[in-house]
Amino acid sequence: MRDRLHPMLHSEENPRTPEAPPPFPAQYLKAYRFMLLARVLDDKIASLGRAGKIHGGVFLGRGQEALSAALGMALRPGDIFAPLIRDGAGRLAFGEPLLDAVRTCLGSALGPMRGRDGNVHRGRPKKGLLPMISHLGAMISVVNGALMARRFNHVEGVVGAACVGDGGTSTGAFHEALNQAAVEHLPLVLVVANNQYAYSTPTRRQFACKDLSDRAIGYGATPHKADGTDLEDCLRVLSTAVAQARAGGGPQLVVASLLRLCGHGEHDDAHYVDAKLKESALGRDCLQVAEERLLREGWADSEALLALRQEVTREVEAAAATAQREPAPDPFKEDWCALSSRHLREIFEAPIPSIPA
Amino acid sequence: MSITYLEAIREAQAKALADDPRVFIYGQDVGEFGGAFKATKRLAQEFPGRVLDAPISEDAIVGAAIGAAIEGMRPIIEMQYADFSTPGFNQIINQAATLFWRTRVPCPITIRMPSGGLAGGGPFHSQCLEGLYAHYPGLIVMTPATVEDAYSMLLEAVAIDDPVIFCEHKHLYYHLKAPALPTDAMPVGKARVARAGRDLTIVTYSAMLHEALAAAEEIALEGEEIEVVDLRSIKPLDTDTVVASVARTGRLLCVGEAFPWGGVTAEVIARVATEGFGLLDAPPQRLNAKDTPIPYHPDLWSVHRPNANSIGAAARNLLRM
Structure with missing residues (x-):
């Protein structure tokens, strides 16, 4: 692997960052590893889903790995991150343990959500990883x-990132929150994955503006556009946006264009996706694009990539095997109390059992 | 020297800000202006940087409070009118109320909801939404009826590690006075027997307490003694105190200012019917606002919600059953 610094990264280095960014090819390869890990994990989750081992929905991030990994890598420990449904790669890059994903999907009692919530609804709020609710824009x-709290406590240099899709931009919550971030001049990076469909609804039925990034100016946020199929572009745009937020530049709106390379969930065959879109540049698989780039530049050879795939596959298989051996939550031992203040909980008595005849 | 219900709410917030650096206030017009009802009067000046005006974005206001609470803060949110909490409903019931259950991270936020009717308030400035919020697991719902409770329960709301919906009644803001702020308080979750009696129990809360007490005084002149229970908080709801009162009187009338379908009065009757059926000498009754939006004209409004007259009539009917 050639060890040369990519010229782009020199100009974007945050002067307040103590450590220099890694050399570009190394960073690219690191991001690729998160993408690959997320893809292999998704494939495993999909296969567990088909085997009937997963309760409820199965949601994958296929096609969004470059954008998501680039965001996760631009963040640091101590930052706030609210990923959405297709951010497996970003979660891994931000430091979410692989086991958290598998345990939550399988409903393990040992996972962070303990079977109380599932699939993509997971997080560790005290580590800055917020667990999404289903209502789009709400995070x-x-x-x-969280950023306001950091400011109250005079903690500086923190960035908060939130992810939505093109559909999420139509919610009132999106509008209220982006406006709020601008009014408070918060270091928010709001990442929109425009994957062309919100479930089955195409963007032409979602919004009428020319480009979603045009909205930024109306809020007093800084717009950024990224090609979500191109890892290098994602790394460049996300590191710029995050650095600008960290340096006090206020909210940043990043809009990345890509195509969802799966259904909304595994229950959805996505037959409605326009064939022309699939054949267009938007329809490229970001993982394959990155792989080809690695080979073309000589940053990795096919043997190294194969070894890498085998390595992440072993990691995923080990995590899945661990979680599958773990107990499910026990309804009889469950603590059915929604309050932290236990003394204030209400006890609703079960009906008096009928007397057997 | 006396203090109003509104001043007690202001004083409780001043004390919370003074005692705990984690407390801040966020809401529309709460800053330098001091709030639509002046419940945060001079707090922005006394506590610089800790009383923040918010854009008209109830969803984002509550969402931000949740994020700050995750980080260890204890925000107090003013909703300006309880009616306007509905654009923030999603954050309250789906985000704040589920956070602890899902993650074990508590969500100590207090959401102040100026509730209930004033003459001329109309459909969108008069609502009582306590029943709606009490429906959701993970929320505490307080409905103080006295100056003392407004003060002490708001302080307790801020101290509680769970999201609290604090339904303060607008009619009581100026109409209710106490000689001084309380020095001790009943714990949240305990109902109070506001008036002892032997012939009938009225269970109520918030502004309706005072209408019920007025009705009870009138009926006392006719020789019958009504016991009045002030629920204080509707979630948790102190079933024991209610059932104990019904055990003494044998008759139950529940009174609430909210709409009639479901809600607090239905819940109280359901509990007494299941836990104290044998104590009842007559069918339990309830009296609520009418099942229409809240009217603007004072003549219409005065009969839309229960008042001392209609409570008195309902009580007399029940006494004859």
């Missing part, structure tokens, strides 16, 4: 509030 203002 953005929560990130804002």
Whole structure:
């Protein structure tokens, strides 16, 4: 692997960052590893889903790995991150343990959600990783509030990132939160994955503006556009946006274009996706694009990539095997109390059992 | 020297800000202006940087409070009117109320909801939404009826590690006075027997307490003694105190200012019917606002919600059953 610094990264280095960014090819390869890990994990989750081992929905991030990994890598420990449904790669890059994903999907009692919530609804709030609720746009203002708390406590140099899709931009919550971040001049990076479909609804039925990034100016945020199929572009744009937020530049709106390379969930065959889109540049698989780039530049050879795939596959298989051996939550031992203040909980008595005849 | 219900709410917030650096206030017009009802009067000046005006974005206001609470803060949110909490409903019931259950991370936020009717308030500035919020697991719902409770329960709301919906009644803001702020308080979750009696129990809360007490005084002149229970908090709901009162009187009338379908009065009756059926000498009754939006004209409004007259009539009917 050639060890040369990519010229782009020199100009974007945050002067407040103590450590220099890694050399570009190394960074690219590191991001690729997160993408690959997320893809292999998704394939495993899909296969567990088909085997009937997963309760409820199975949601994959296929096609969004470059954008997501680039965001996760631009963040640091101590930052706030509210990923969305297709951010497996970003979660891994931000430091979410692989086991958290598998345990939550399988409903293990030992996972962070302990079977109380599933699949993509997981997180570790005290580590800055916020667990999404299903209502789109709802996490953005929560990130804002966490950033406001940091400001109250005079903690500086923190960035908060929130992710939505093209559909999420139509919600009131999105509008309220982006406006709020601008009014408070918060270091928010709001990442929109425009994957052309919100479930089955195409973007032409979602919004009428020319480009979603045009909205930034109306809020007083800084717009950024990225090619979500191109890892290098994602790394460049996300590191710029995150650095600008960290340096006090206020909220940044990143809009990345890509195509969802799966259904909304595994229950959805995505037959409605326009064939022309699939054949267009938007329809490229970002993982394959990155792989080809690695080979073309000589940053890795096919043997090294094969070894890497085998390595992440072993990691995923080990995590899945571990979680599958773990106990499910026990309804009889479950603590059915929604309050932290236990003394204030209400006890609803079960009906008096009928007397057997 | 006396203090109003509104001043007690202001004083409780001043004390919370003074005692705990984790407390801040966030809401529309709460800053230098001091709030639509002046519940945060001079707090922005006394506590610089800790009383923040918010854009008209109830969803984002609550969302930000949740994010700050995750980070260890204890925000107090003012909703301006309880009616306007509905654009923030999603954050309250789906985000704040589920956070601890899902993650074990508590969500200590207090959401102040100026509730209930004032003459001329109309459909969108008069609502009582306590029943709606009490429906959701993970929330505490307080409905103080006295100056003392407004003060002490708001302080307790801020101290509680769970999201608290604090339904303060707008009619009581100026109409209710106490000689001084309380020095001790009943714990949240305990109902209070506001008036002892032997012939009938009225269970109520918030502004309706005072209408019920007025009705009870009138009926006392006719020789019958009504016991009045002030629930104080509707979630948790102190079933024991209610059932104990019904055990003494044998008759139950529940009174609430909220809409009639479901809600607090239905819940109280359901509990007494299941836990104290044998104590009842007559069918339990309830009296609520009418099942229409809240009217603007004072003549219409005065009969839309229960008042001392309609409570008195309902009580007399029940006494004859």
